[in-house]
Amino acid sequence: MSSTSGQPQFRYTQTPSKVLHLRNLPWECTDEELVELCKPFGKIVNTKCNVGANRNQAFVEFSDLNQAISMVSYYASSSEPAQVRGKTVYIQYSNRQEIVNNKSSGDVAGNVLLVTIEGVEAGDVSIDVIHLVFSAFGFVHKIATFEKAAGFQALIQFTDAETAASARNALDGRSIPRYLLPEHITSCHLRISYSAHTDLNIKFQSHRSRDYTNPYLPVNPSAIEGTLQPTLGPDGKKKEPESNVLLASIENLQYAVTVDVIHTVFSAFGTVQKIAMFEKNGGMQALVQYTDVTTAAVAKEALEGHCIYDGGYCTW
Known part of the structure; x- marks a missing residue:
């Protein structure tokens, strides 16, 4: 069953849960609107609205699993899609069995x-x-x-609690995308809670800590390199692990370099899936993601050390 927009409204392969995940909701959808949509199918015991980067997703928890199944089954076979304020709502089972209140002790x-x-x-x-x-x-x-008894952990500081909440709601319980991980990692789940910290004290830019608000913070060279033993190539030089994601450092910056400029340069070698730009140590860097390792390797070989503009401005 597909909606009128051509998007699948359901994913049949998911394990049923009494918590449903609703997508494509109207902006600032209220708990009352969610309850109104779902209450014909059973008792609603909890809701969580305005989830995700665009605040257009939500979770609804029924008191009983069969009630959630009945709602999914109904809209899977109905010619009329679920709607809130005239917008088609996409429904799937959540990968959680309950909604955890963010304000718990x-x-x-x-x-x-x-x-x-x-x-x-x-x-x-x-x-x-x-x-x-x-x-x-x-x-x-x-x-x-840092490393603790609980495992490898990170403290991540956002501008405000609202931004942190949107990241937590979207990523808690999810996995880091497979293409960003080394080949030997088969599973990598994120467990996210709130820290009592409000402002992290970062003394050095290193492979363990970064302050993206302070480009003048000193760099700890040994920490940037890390403590892992490097892999050596046939020539005895350090060999970098191959990946379909390139980290490009842009030097000798004289003209503006935008995402569009980077996309134009790197698209010459293959399809660019994603680009992320950020400042580091006073310079500009970009992560460029290709579909495969081979394309990334060709682009790296061709572009490394070359200029974007004539006259020698902006080298990689």
Whole structure:
């Protein structure tokens, strides 16, 4: 069953849950509107509105699993899609079995998130990957990573609690995309809670900590390199692990370099899926994602050390 827009309204392969995940809701949809849509199918015990970067998603928890199943089944077979304020709403089972109240004891919303990255060791997930994932929800001020008994963790500071909440709601329980992880990592789940910190104290830019608000912060060279033993190539030089994501540092910056400029340059070698730009140590950097490792390797070989503009301005 597809909606009139051509998008699938349901995912049949999901495990049923008494919590339903609703997408494509109108802006600032209210709890009352959600209850009105869902109450014909059973008792609603909890809701969570305005989730996600665009605040157009929500979760609804029924008191009984069969009630959630009946709602999904009804709209899967109905010629009329679920709608709120005339917008078609896409419904699927949540990967959670209950809605956890963000304001529970010891979990008061703040602007700093405590992220536990399960299934990995320090060094498996770089700080640049963490920055890329969480920057989708707003400006990341600072990141500090460390190892605890609970595993590899990171503190991530946003501008405000609202931005942090949108990142937490969207990413808690999810996995970092597979293409951003080393090949030997098969599973990597994020467990996210709020930290009591409000402003992280970052002393150095390194592979363990970054302050994206202070380009003049000193760099710790040994920390940037990390403590892992490098892989050596046949020529005895350090060999970088291959990836379909390139990290481009733009030097000798004389003209503006935008996402469009980077897309134009890197698209010459293959389809560019994603681009993320950020400032680091006073310079401009970009993460450029291709569909495969081979295309990324060709682009790296062709572009490294070359100029974007005639006259020698802006080198990679």
